[in-house]
Amino acid sequence: GNSVTQMEGPVTLSEEAFLTINCTYTATGYPSLFWYVQYPGEGLQLLLKATKADDKGSNKGFEATYRKETTSFHLEKGSVQVSDSAVYFCALSDPWNTDKLIFGTGTRLQVFP
C-alpha cells in the first residue's frame, strides 16, 4: 500500500548547522508530496509541497525536491535556528483518493544555541 517513511528522531543540532530529514515514500501513480511542521502544543502547518517529479518546494529557508527515481522528498535547511525546533511530518496524497493525505510518523528536531 501507499506509505511514508521518515527517519527517527530526535535530530539534535547546534544553531547554524545544516539540516537533513529523510523521507521516502511508496506509492502507485504520482502523488503530491508535503512537509508539515508542528510546534509544541499546536496543530500542523503546511511548510512546503511539490506536485510532480523534480519540483522543488521551498519556504522559510527549507527546501525539498521531489525525486521520483529514489522515491524521496528529503527536507533540508542550510542553517537552522533555535526557533526551528519542532516536529516535522512528511506526507503524500493518496493516488487513489487524491483528497486524502498519508502522514509519516514525524521527526522531532531540537536545535540548541
Next chain:
Amino acid sequence: DGGITQSPKYLFRKEGQNVTLSCEQNLNHDAMYWYRQDPGQGLRLIYYSQIVNDFQKGDIAEGYSVSREKKESFPLTVTSAQKNPTAFYLCASSTTGTFPFNYGYTFGSGTRLTVV
C-alpha cells in the same frame, strides 16, 4: 481571516462520560478530518468526511462518532466506549476534486482531552 477553529483547547472528562469536540471552518472546504495524536506519536485518522451528510471511518474509529450536517462543522464525540481517550485531537479540512493536484490540509490548533 479564513481558518479552522477547534474548541475547547483543553477538555477534562470523567470516566464513563461522552464528550464532544468542536471543529468549525470558514474556508469553504468540502472535506474535513479528525486525527488523534498520542505523545511522541504520529497522526492516526479517526473519521473523515468529503461531503455534507456523509463520512467514513478511518483507522481507529472505534469509540468515536461524528456528524456532518453542515459544510462548516464536523464535531467529534468521544464516547465512553473509547477505552483510552486521553490524547491530542486535531481537526483538518481540505478542498476536493482538484485531481491531479492536492493542495494539502489546513489544521486547527487542536484539543487536548484528559480523562480524570
